[in-house]
Structure formats: C-alpha cells, structure tokens
Amino acid sequence: MNRRGLATSVASRAGLLQLLERAGARPALAVLVYHRVLSPDGHRYDKAVIEATPEEFDEQMGMLKRRHSVVTADELTDVILNPTKLRHFRVAVTFDDGYRDNYDHAFPILKSHGLSATFFVSTHYMDSRRLSWWDQVAYVIRKSRRSTLKLEYPKRVAVEVDRDAPDLAIQTILRLYTRSNADLSCFLAAVEEACELRVPDEAEDRQFMSWQEAQEMKDAGMSIGSHTHSHGILAAMTAEQQRAECRESREQLKARNLTSDVLAYPVGSVTTFSATTIRCAKDEGYRIAFSNYGGVNRPDAMNPFDVKRMNMNIDETARQLRFRLALSRVSRRAAW
Template identity: 40%
Template sequence: MSKRLLLARSMKTLGILRLMEMYKSRPGILILNHHRIGDSSSTRFDRKLFSATTDEFDVQLKYLKKHFDVVSGGELQDLVSRKTDLKRMYISITFDDGYLDNYTHALPVLLANQCTATFFLIPQYVGTGLIPWWDEIAYLLRNTRKNKISIQLPVPITIELDSDREVAIQKMLQHYKRPDNVRSDELMEELRRETECVLPVVERRFLDWKEAREMNAAGMSIGSHTQTHPILGQITPERQQWELEYSKQVIEENIGSKIYSLAYPVGTPGGFDITTEHLARSLGYSMCFSFYGGVNTPRNMNPANLLRGNTNSAPDLFRTETMFLTKLGRLPH
C-alpha cells in the first residue's frame, strides 16, 4: 500500500477527514483534469490516461457536489475574470483529448449528477481512429519482442524491456516530452524501426463533431487542445500560432459558437512557454490551462496559466487529496 493511501485510510479511520470536510475552505478554484473514463486494463494503448472507472467518477462527482460548488465553463470564466467574487472554493472539471469514452462514459455520469465539464478537443483527431504519439509509444513498447531498445534522438537512451513494461512506457513518454525533442516525427520513426512493431487497425477512438455538438447543447463547454497536439514548447512560434489559431477556427465552425479556452498539450512547465501564453491571449483565449497541479487562489490567479491537477481513482485518496488542496492549498506529503 502506498504511503498516501495509508495516510488516507488512517485519516478516515481517525475521523480527521470528516473534521476537514466541516472546516471552511479557502477562496479559490480547484480545477480537476481527466483524460479517459473506463477500465484501463481494456486498452492496448496508454493506460495511465484512465483516471477513473464510471463508478469511481460517479463517486467523485457526488462527493464534489456535496462539499463544493461545481461550476460550468461559463461560470468559471466569470470567476477567472473576476466578474464573480471568489468567496469560497469552487470546483471545475475538465477533460483533455476528446476520447470517445468522454461521450459514452463520462457524459452520462455528468448528466446524472447535474454537473458540467469542459472538453478540450484536438480537431485532427475528432471522429477518427488515429493513434496519437502517447498511445503509439505505449503500444510499441508493450508489444515489441525486443528485450531492450536504443534510441538516438534527441539524445541517446536505452530502455530495458525485460521487467515492467509499464515502467518502460513511462520512461519513453518522458523522453519524448523532453524540451529538446524538436524532431519528434523522426524520433517516432526511429522508435517504429527499433521496436519492429506494426500498429493495429482500430475503430473510431475519438468523439466526433455531432457528439461534441450534442455535449455542448447539454451544457458542456468545448475548448481547444490545439490542432495536432504537439508539445508547444518544442515547436517554433509560427507553428504554435497556427496550432492555436486554426484549431480555434475549426472548432468554432463545427460547434457553431465562439470558444475561449485552451488546454496546453501535456501542460507541464516545459510543455509551453511565455510565447505560448502571449499568443494564446492575443488570439482570444481568455482561459488557458496547464497541467502540473496546484490550486488557483486570488493571489496566484493567471488566466494564461490556470492550474489543473490529476485526480486519484481510489475514493479514500480522492477525498483526502481534495480536502488537503481545498483546505490547506497543498497535497499531503
């Protein structure tokens, strides 16, 4: 059992969690991010993207609704722009990438709990069965017959594959995300050659425009996650501008209304930079989201870098982490 899970169980047993739940929250906005909802073991691709099963997601929403105001994308915009005073802790729910399970699994649970969320779509993937780089890396490393691979770009790395393949997948994903990986297409070519693996033909994996419009009509917000999901910090300002501008245009044409929010792909500090932030603001994005944790408070609120964090699927850990973040502004150590 992990140290955090042990702490969560102890806190629950001792009743500390219940005391924290009664204690007043600080003013702020906790923005939670998901990628996929469902059973992680059923995928041949990146399993780490699954943050909850439908049952776990349902438990999370019920818990959040009981203790906080869960706000819509429009309400979040009012809070961020200070049209509404930040008097207490608000919760906002977001989804990156636009996988089909966002429509088939997450949407019904959101609607049943009268919650809304913002979904960040990648127009290039909408309605397709494409396999993006993170899923391809996971597939190639899990299925290769090799017991180790050596990659030269952007710097040499050897990854052992004879023990835990999931660990190897995470190592390769971190390697891909390096800020100096400026020839990412060539790196993927190298990886395909090295693993000697062929990708399977798959059915549609991403929600389509009709489903996105239906979600939007049901109160969900739609935002951009760029046109092709590059790591923006790895590409030129010109290409960054195209990714941000073109995706906004395509989504607006297909959804039929203006969009104003952007989630930076990967969203870690090296995944975007100050150029990205300026570009995004100048192109009309009034809310831009990173993804490396934290709580947005009246003191640190930055519309060009709204902090978001992962959620934990284990219910006790989810409760504990949510309470630490909303009452103390940090996660337990």
C-alpha cells in the same frame, strides 16, 4: 494499502478530514483534469491516460455533488476572469484530449449527477481513427518482442521492458519526448527502429470523439474547449507554429459554434509552454489557458493563462479524492 489509502484512512479516523474541510474555508478554485474514463484491462494503447474506470468516476462525481460546490462550464470562465466572484472553495471538472470514452462513459455519468464539465479537444483527431503520438508509442512498445529498446533519439538510451507489464517502459520512453522538447517525427522514427515495428497512423476503432458527439455534449450543458490542433508540445515549436496550432483549432471550434476562447496546453507541465506560448494564445483570441502541474487557484493569485489543475490518478477512491481536495484547501500545492 498504498500511500494514498493509508494517509486517507489515518486522517479519517483521527477526524482530520472533517477538520481540514471545516478549516479550509478560504476561497479557491480546484480544477480536476481527467483524460480517459475506461477500464484499463486489455487496453492496447497508453494506460497512463486512463485515470478512472466508469465506476470510480461515478463515485467521484457523486462525492463532488454531495460535498462540494461544483462550478458549471459557464461559471468556470466567469470565476477565472473575475476571481473576486470566488467566495468559497469550488471545484471544476475538465477533460483533455477529446477521447471517445468521454462521450461514451463520462458524459452520461456527469448528466446523471447533474454536473457539467469542460472537454478540451485536439481538433486534428476529431471524427477520425487517428492515433495520438503517445498511443502510437504505447501500441508499438506493447507489440514489440524486444526486451531492451535501444533509442538513438532524443538521446542514446537503452530501456528494459518487462514483457508482462510494459507500462513502466512506455512511460519512461514517453517522458524522453515530453521532457526534451524534441522533434516528434524523429522521436517516432527512433521508437520504430527500437521496436522493429512500424508505428500505425490509425487505430482499429475510433479513439476520439466525433463532432456530432461534441455538439450533443455542448447541447446538454457541457463545454468544449481547445487543446490545440495536433497536440504537439507548444514550447518546442517556433512562435509561428504555436500560433498556427492555436489558430487552426480555434477556427474549427468556432465554425461549429463550440467554445473557442479557452485553451488547455498539451501536456501542461511547466516546460511545455512559455511566455511565447502565452503571447501566441492571447494573439489568437484565447482568454483563458489551463496548465497541468498541480495546485489550486486562489483569487488573489489567479492567472488566466496559467490556470492550475490537479491530475487524477487511477484507483483513487472517492474518499481519497475528498481527502486530497481537503488538503489542497490548506496547502498551496495539492498533495500527490
């Protein structure tokens, strides 16, 4: 049993879970963020963005429906902009990137539980077979035969790859980029050289949702927001580039009558957006922007341009999620 499983089991047996749920009556908004709902078996791209299988997601949504007050997509913007309306502990479900499996798997499950969610899409990828940079990197590292990858950029480093389980190496190399604010095309060129393979621009099958699928989800009560246009790290760009990323995405959403004033910063960790990012987002007409580095939002500390979210983890049972939410009621930061 892993750490999460052990903690949940001990807490449940000791009656701590129920105690936390009763004690933590303070108003707060916990926003969950998923990327992909998919079986990771045989996946050719980045497995780290798969946070639940369809079965796990179904159990998690069932638990949320039974035990929590889940905000609708419309209520979400309302309680963020008017935090005094947040009178008890509430939960929201969000998705980043706009993957096709959100439509194929998550959407029918959400509907079956009578829940709605907000889906932040990067407009450049919609309706195409384009691959995101993290999926491109994961794909070539999996395909490469090299057991040591020597990268020259963003810094000179040699990463050992377990050819039977390359996921650790994939994450190590992806972090070199997300933590350095490096230039994306230089980074991709360095990965190509290290893997001795060309990074493919397109997937064999479409990975992201189509505009028609987004529209269908919106018509069924889901909300579609912006995750910028091309999903570059905003803090690494000039102010003008950041503005263009925010503007292009907003215009594309607006043209299709989809929600255009809520944004989720790509990656969303503290180093990936800045005061300049916030100013650009405001200037381009966004009213709310979500980060992604943990924590819940208390009404007295709600920041509409840094709405905190809790990342989901693969293999997290519904009970473990219940425990994590219970802990987040009493601590400033959500555990694990």
